[in-house]
Amino acid sequence: MGVKTRFDFAALEESFTKLIEELGESLDACHQLGFTEIFPRQEPLRQALGLQKKLEEDLLLQWKIYQDQGMEALQSHQNRWLFASLRNENSLWGLWARWTQALAQAQADSEQWLAENPWQSYLLGLLIDPELVSPWRRATAQSQAWEQLLSAWLKLMGQDLSHQALSFLNLIELGAKRRPDPLALEPLTPQLKGAIAEVTQALLANPSAEQAARALDRFWAQSSGGPWSQYLAFACIERGAGFYFKPISQPKLARFEQLFGIEEQIQALQENTEVLLRGRKAQNCLLWGGRGTGKSSSVLALLRHYADQGLRLVELPAARLSHLPELFSRLAPLKEKFILYVDELGFEAEQEGFKALKVFLEGGLCPRPDNLILIATANRKSLVFQEPLDERYPQNRQRVNEERALDDRFGLKLFYPPPKYEALRALFTFFYKKNRPAPAEAALWLEFNRFCLANGHDEPNGRSLEQFFASL
Numbered sequence: 001m002g003v004k005t006r007f008d009f010a011a012l013e014e015s016f017t018k019l020i021e022e023l024g025e026s027l028d029a030c031h032q033l034g035f036t037e038i039f040p041r042q043e044p045l046r047q048a049l050g051l052q053k054k055l056e057e058d059l060l061l062q063w064k065i066y067q068d069q070g071m072e073a074l075q076s077h078q079n080r081w082l083f084a085s086l087r088n089e090n091s092l093w094g095l096w097a098r099w100t101q102a103l104a105q106a107q108a109d110s111e112q113w114l115a116e117n118p119w120q121s122y123l124l125g126l127l128i129d130p131e132l133v134s135p136w137r138r139a140t141a142q143s144q145a146w147e148q149l150l151s152a153w154l155k156l157m158g159q160d161l162s163h164q165a166l167s168f169l170n171l172i173e174l175g176a177k178r179r180p181d182p183l184a185l186e187p188l189t190p191q192l193k194g195a196i197a198e199v200t201q202a203l204l205a206n207p208s209a210e211q212a213a214r215a216l217d218r219f220w221a222q223s224s225g226g227p228w229s230q231y232l233a234f235a236c237i238e239r240g241a242g243f244y245f246k247p248i249s250q251p252k253l254a255r256f257e258q259l260f261g262i263e264e265q266i267q268a269l270q271e272n273t274e275v276l277l278r279g280r281k282a283q284n285c286l287l288w289g290g291r292g293t294g295k296s297s298s299v300l301a302l303l304r305h306y307a308d309q310g311l312r313l314v315e316l317p318a319a320r321l322s323h324l325p326e327l328f329s330r331l332a333p334l335k336e337k338f339i340l341y342v343d344e345l346g347f348e349a350e351q352e353g354f355k356a357l358k359v360f361l362e363g364g365l366c367p368r369p370d371n372l373i374l375i376a377t378a379n380r381k382s383l384v385f386q387e388p389l390d391e392r393y394p395q396n397r398q399r400v401n402e403e404r405a406l407d408d409r410f411g412l413k414l415f416y417p418p419p420k421y422e423a424l425r426a427l428f429t430f431f432y433k434k435n436r437p438a439p440a441e442a443a444l445w446l447e448f449n450r451f452c453l454a455n456g457h458d459e460p461n462g463r464s465l466e467q468f469f470a471s472l
Contacts, residue, residue: 017063022159022164025155026052026152026155026156026159030049030152030156035049035152038132038133038149039126039132042126043102043105043106044099044102044103044105044106044122045122045123045126046102047095047098047099047102047103048099048119048156048161050095050099051092051095051096051099051161051165052161052164054091054092054095055092055164055165055168058081058092058168059168061077062074062077062078062081065077092165092168096161096162096165099161100162103118103119103122104118106122107121107122110122110125110230112227112230112231112247112249114128114192114196114200114230115200115204116187117160117187118187119157119160119161120157120204123153123156123157124157124200124203124204125230127153127203127216128196128199128200128216128219128225128226128229129225129226130220130224130225130226131225131226146213147209147210147213148209150209150212150213150216151208151209154203154206154207154209154212157203158206192230193307193308194307194308194309194310195218195219195222195223195229195310196219196223196229196230198215198218198219199215199216199218199219199223202215203215203216221335222310222335223310223335223336224334224335224336227245227247228312228334228336230247231247231248231249231312232248232251232253232303232307232311232312232313233247233248233251233303233312233313233314233315234246234247234248234312234313234314234315235248235314235315236314236315236316236317236320236323236327238320242323242326243320243323243326243327245314248315251300251303251313252300253300253301253303253304254297254298254300254301254304255301255304255305256301256305258297258301258434259294259297259298259301260426260427260430260462261294261419261423261426261427261430262293262294262298262416265287265294265298265414265415265416266298266301268412268414269285269298269299269302269412269414270302270305272285272373272412273302273306273311273339273373274306276311276337276371276373277306277309277310277311277337279370279371280370281370282373283373283410283411283412284368284373284374284375284376284409284410284411284412285373285374285375285376285410285411285412285413285414286345286376286377286378286410286412286413286414287299287375287376287377287378287414287416288377288378288379288380288413288414288415288416289379289415289416289417289418290379290416290417290418290459290461291379291418291461291463292418292461292462292463292464292466293416293417293418293419293461293462294416294462295377295416296343296377299313299339299341299375299377300313302339303339309337310335310336310337311336311337311338311339312336312337312338312339313338313339313341314327314331314338314339314340314341315341315342315343316340316341316342317342318342318343318344318345321342321357324357327340328367328368328369328372331369331371331372332369332371332372334371335371336371337371337372338371338372338373339372339373339374339375340372340373340374340375341375341376342374342375342376342377343376343377344377344378344379345376345377345378357409374410376410418459418461419460419461419462424460424461425445427462427465428441428445428448428465429441431465431466431469432444435469435472448460448465448468451464451468451471452464452468
């Protein structure tokens with residue numbers, strides 16, 4: 001004789017009504033405010049609303065069966081439901097799988113996470129993207145619709161769709177013999193700083209719609225949103241006849257304390273960058289000197305040091321200088337401040353690219369915006385490579401003056417001297433103290449000299465030291 005199952009009918013009814021009310025409120029607000037129209041190409045959001053709608057439909061049906069026909073009829077329906085759901089891709093189980101897959105794909109595409117919870121990270125990314133939200137926000141500026149959208153959005157962000165689906169399956173277990181294993185989304189590890197960190201913390205702290213609106217206003221007052229807030233560095237990549245900015249998710253940055261013997265150059269760069277960050281016209285910079293002397297590292301240290309104040313870096317290959325007018329026009333409206341970085345700048349004698357750069361740097365019809373400076377590195381001060389000309393002849397003198405006019409367009413020119421023996425020895429001591437290897441410093445200095453001879457480092461420099469200590 002079997003044992004009759006006892007049910008806590010009060011708890012059962014409470015579970016049904018609580019989940020139905022939660023889903024109903026969320027769906028009503030989302031449809032009323034037109035979330036799918038505001039974000040028409042957002043597959044995770046579309047799948048999430050479809051999943052919630054299916055959950056609500058199935059819950060309402062089961063609730064009606066329970067109230068009209070009783071517990072036995074509900075258990076019988078649940079057995080049939082589970083059998084069908086495992087074999088039907090349009091069932092709740094199939095919708096749940098498609099939502100998690102769409103969210104995982106969005107997570108992989110973004111490369112930058114705003115919260116540990118993947119669903120919250122995804123919704124935060126939409127909310128702080130001005131290209132998606134700003135048009136709708138401007139259209140509702142004179143009404144309460146903006147705060148209504150924020151209220152519904154925060155409610156949706158606070159809901160755990162996986163938990164809702166599992167809660168529904170827990171109710172199904174009343175009449176089922178087993179439950180399918182849920183699809184798990186791994187927690188994320190966001191690494192945020194500055195304005196983007198402040199706004200995500202505020203939006204995750206269960207704010208009211210009014211508090212969320214104020215947090216977003218503060219964020220947009222100092223930030224352009226979207227990738228410009230989430231990434232520090234970008235590469236300018238050609239696409240057809242134009243280009244696009246590709247975010248660099250993990251740029252290789254340096255620290256000022258890692259650089260030795262170039263303190264004066266670093267101070268001059270910092271002072272110029274702080275002028276840029278204050279919104280004033282800063283100087284374009286030419287960093288020239290021997291290889292491995294810290295030119296590129298100085299620029300990367302600037303980015304790390306001032307990133308929290310809105311500094312960003314765009315790397316532009318010297319061969320793509322023709323994009324400068326369009327690049328200026330696309331960066332000028334943004335709130336961030338930019339270093340346009342050109343590494344190893346130089347031109348052959350017959351190359352015409354230097355004329356375009358000269359015009360764009362100063363006095364052309366496309367003036368450089370105030371939120372941008374150009375920092376170029378070169379191994380020599382003269383950026384045009386050619387055989388020496390006899391300047392006693394007017395035509396040669398005119399040509400030399402024209403070519404010198406290019407480096408004159410850089411208001412700040414900093415020389416990075418290659419280290420000679422005493423400077424190299426001091427730089428070696430700096431690396432030694434930083435790395436603390438086991439051998440004594442004097443013995444390791446001899447080992448470094450053998451390393452340079454064996455590997456063809458005829459003029460050892462900071463890069464040689466970096467490679468040597470990395471090899472230990």
